[in-house]
Amino acid sequence: MPIHQTWGFFFLLMVFESAFPGCQALFLFNNATSHSAYSKDALRACAMNLCPGRKQAHLRPSVNYSIGEIQAMVMPDGTPKGLWMVLQERQLWKLRLHIQC
Secondary structure, eight states: OOOHHHHHHHHHHHHHHSOOOOOOOOOOOOOOGGGGOOEEEEEEGSSSSSSSSSSSOOOOEEETTTTTTEEBBBBBTTTTHHHHHHHTTTTOTTTOOOOOO
16 A cells, blocks of 8 residues: 555544544445546646657647646647646746656
8 A cells, every 4th residue: 555545544543533432433445446547638647748749649628727728738730749848838847857657
């Protein structure tokens, strides 16, 4: 179990024990792999190339919340934008940014 899930579980137990002292509980968690099903055009960084073009999904437009405008995920010629271009447009790209998927 990943560490963030382990800490979340212990936090849940502490909250329950403080709210219901002396009681027992049964917690059921659904970790089905179907929860990681996404549509073909879902905006996921792991599905994008760093550079534009090449083989990657044609993603649906997204909202750039920093300026409140819709941001296209493809260039005018239909070529998919890469992660670098999307982050540049949102002014989030930093030199030496490490990307891991």
